[in-house]
Amino acid sequence: MMHGRTKIAYLLIVGIVAVVLIAAYAILSMERRAEDSSTGFPEEYSLESVRISLSTGGGLSPLIISKVTIFGNGTVKQVILYNRDRFTSEFKEGKISEDDVKRLLEVFKANNFFDLQDSYEDLAILDLPGTDVSLKIDGKEKSVRLYGTAGPIQIQNIMREVRKTIEKTELKESNDSSVCEILDSAGAYKYTCYCDFYTKSAIANNNPKACEALKKYPKPKYWSGSCYDTCYLELALDRNDAKLCTKIEDAERKERCISDIANNLKDENSCDLLAGENRIRCYAKVSALKNDPYVCLKLEEKKDIIDCIIYSDWDEKEVPIEPHCEKFENLTKRDLCYYIAKDCNKITSSIEYGHGYPYMKVREVCILHNIKFLWKRYGSEKAISLCKEILFQFYQGVCLSKLAEEVKAINKNEAIEICNMISQEERRESCLSKVGR
Numbered sequence: 001m002m003h004g005r006t007k008i009a010y011l012l013i014v015g016i017v018a019v020v021l022i023a024a025y026a027i028l029s030m031e032r033r034a035e036d037s038s039t040g041f042p043e044e045y046s047l048e049s050v051r052i053s054l055s056t057g058g059g060l061s062p063l064i065i066s067k068v069t070i071f072g073n074g075t076v077k078q079v080i081l082y083n084r085d086r087f088t089s090e091f092k093e094g095k096i097s098e099d100d101v102k103r104l105l106e107v108f109k110a111n112n113f114f115d116l117q118d119s120y121e122d123l124a125i126l127d128l129p130g131t132d133v134s135l136k137i138d139g140k141e142k143s144v145r146l147y148g149t150a151g152p153i154q155i156q157n158i159m160r161e162v163r164k165t166i167e168k169t170e171l172k173e174s175n176d177s178s179v180c181e182i183l184d185s186a187g188a189y190k191y192t193c194y195c196d197f198y199t200k201s202a203i204a205n206n207n208p209k210a211c212e213a214l215k216k217y218p219k220p221k222y223w224s225g226s227c228y229d230t231c232y233l234e235l236a237l238d239r240n241d242a243k244l245c246t247k248i249e250d251a252e253r254k255e256r257c258i259s260d261i262a263n264n265l266k267d268e269n270s271c272d273l274l275a276g277e278n279r280i281r282c283y284a285k286v287s288a289l290k291n292d293p294y295v296c297l298k299l300e301e302k303k304d305i306i307d308c309i310i311y312s313d314w315d316e317k318e319v320p321i322e323p324h325c326e327k328f329e330n331l332t333k334r335d336l337c338y339y340i341a342k343d344c345n346k347i348t349s350s351i352e353y354g355h356g357y358p359y360m361k362v363r364e365v366c367i368l369h370n371i372k373f374l375w376k377r378y379g380s381e382k383a384i385s386l387c388k389e390i391l392f393q394f395y396q397g398v399c400l401s402k403l404a405e406e407v408k409a410i411n412k413n414e415a416i417e418i419c420n421m422i423s424q425e426e427r428r429e430s431c432l433s434k435v436g437r
Contacts, residue, residue: 040114042138045105047072051136052104053182054162058129065189068166069182074098076169077179079193089196091179092171100165107161108135111154114142120155122148133159175201177213188220195227202235208244211235226250233257242270259285266290268298280304284311291320293340297333305336306355314340315369335362342370344386345378357395364390368399372406380407380414384421397427401434408435 050072057065064081071077074097080090113135133155134143144155180193194217202210211231219226229248236244236257242265245257255278262270262282266289271282280299287295287308296308309315325337331349338346344366352358353365360368367374367386375383380403387399400422408415412435419431 040112041109042140045138047098047101049136049138050101050105051134052101052108052162053132053134054159054166055132055134056129064192065183067182068162070096070101070104070162070165072098072101074101076166076171077174077182078166078171079179079183081189081192081196089193089200091174091193091197091200093174093176093179094169094171096165096169104161104165105137107158111157113144113154113158114140116142116144116152116155118143119145120147120151121145131159133162188223191217191220191223191227195230199227199231199234202231203238206239208232208235208247211247225253229253236261237264240264242267242273246273258282262286263289268295277307280307281311284308287314288312293319294321294323294337296340297328297337302332302336302351303354305333306353309336309340310355318373339366342366342373344370344374360390360392360395364392364395368395371399371403375403375406380418384418388421393423394427397422397424397431401427401431404431404435412436 050070052070053067055065055067057067064083066078066080068076068078074095076094076096078090078092078094082089128148130145130147132143132145134141144151146155146159177194177197180190180197183189183193185191194214198210198214202208211228214228214231217227226249229250232244232247233253236242236248237260240261242258242261245254245261248254248257255274258270258273259278259282262268263285266286268283268286271279271286274282283296283299283304284307287293293309293312293314296305296312296314299305299308319341323337323341323343325334325341325343325346328334328337332351335347335349335351338344339362344363347363347366349362351362353360353362357365357368367390371383371387374386378386383403384400387396387403390396390399400418404415404418407418415435416432419428419435422428422431
């Protein structure tokens with residue numbers, strides 16, 4: 001039987017031994033984990049199998065993605081894709097030594113890269129770009145995702161060394177589309193890369209064949225539009241060459257491309273690459289931009305010419321160019337020329353106008369639309385006589401009413417007399433009310 005002091009001493013010794021054993025076990029466990037982690041990184045490997053990548057993107061950044069990959073042989077490839085300012089994307093290549101590659105691999109090993117978590121995210125901060133660090137070596141691959149300020153010192157050490165290596169590397173513009181292979185197909189990054197690469201190449205080298213190369217890359221299912229079309233669209237706009245627009249497969253984009261270039265160049269001949277209504281509207285727009293209503297007369301059909309005049313609002317505007325309508329041998333075009341010039345008195349043919357004025361002649365519609373100009377040019381007596389040439393009583397009343405409103409500012413009594421010439425009572429009363437009987 002132990003005495004009290006002996007028992008206490010015994011228990012103290014047992015406790016000390018237990019602490020020593022626990023500490024020894026902890027040290028051995030740490031050494032074993034360190035040994036395991038170091039064995040997790042291949043002691044021997046082929047440099048040919050090595051891929052070190054650093055990518056950033058997402059959030060409110062203007063970047064779609066920025067990615068750099070360092071290959072085991074020292075080749076460095078970089079792709080930067082932008083959300084805005086399309087086709088300013090960057091494609092670069094450079095070279096570092098194999099010793100630099102090995103040095104980076106030692107940094108990955110020293111910081112136990114394969115023991116790190118797959119992601120470190122600080123969700124207290126939103127809309128920031130994320131960063132991915134990845135390593136592929138001898139069939140073993142790992143990627144670590146960082147967001148916000150998260151991440152242990154080990155991953156920060158790795159990122160710092162990779163960035164330092166990239167910053168000191170001389171990267172030059174790449175002319176090889178294989179640079180896009182460093183991107184994943186997920187998220188359409190790779191397709192976007194090819195799209196931007198070939199479009200940028202086509203514009204820089206004035207080379208439509210670069211656009212043709214895009215046909216070999218199938219677009220993702222959810223991708224709207226076509227990079228092939230976009231390439232030709234951007235190249236055509238850059239060169240102001242409407243003929244290139246005809247290579248665009250989507251009809252709407254093709255028409256818009258041709259119209260935009262015709263407008264940029266103020267060239268109605270480019271409009272001839274369009275058909276139907278689009279062609280007429282293109283002529284009308286160029287006519288307005290050139291401030292030349294006679295552009296419309298380059299169209300062949302009477303209906304198309306009148307549509308062009310209507311679409312470009314020449315009915316409502318002063319004509320800025322002195323006409324030479326007599327040069328037209330075709331009587332219809334000559335009369336439509338006088339119509340544009342608001343010189344209705346010289347219109348001699350009996351061609352019908354159409355366009356909402358059934359059975360009315362071009363001369364009659366010219367008078368109806370331009371009575372205020374005719375009054376200023378010829379005076380009241382001639383203007384009244386011209387209005388009365390309109391056979392349809394309703395439109396004759398409209399013409400006289402418009403004339404009376406113009407005359408009112410100078411001679412109210414004469415305006416009242418003009419109103420009283422209207423045969424339709426309702427129209428006559430409306431006219432008298434407007435001139436202030």
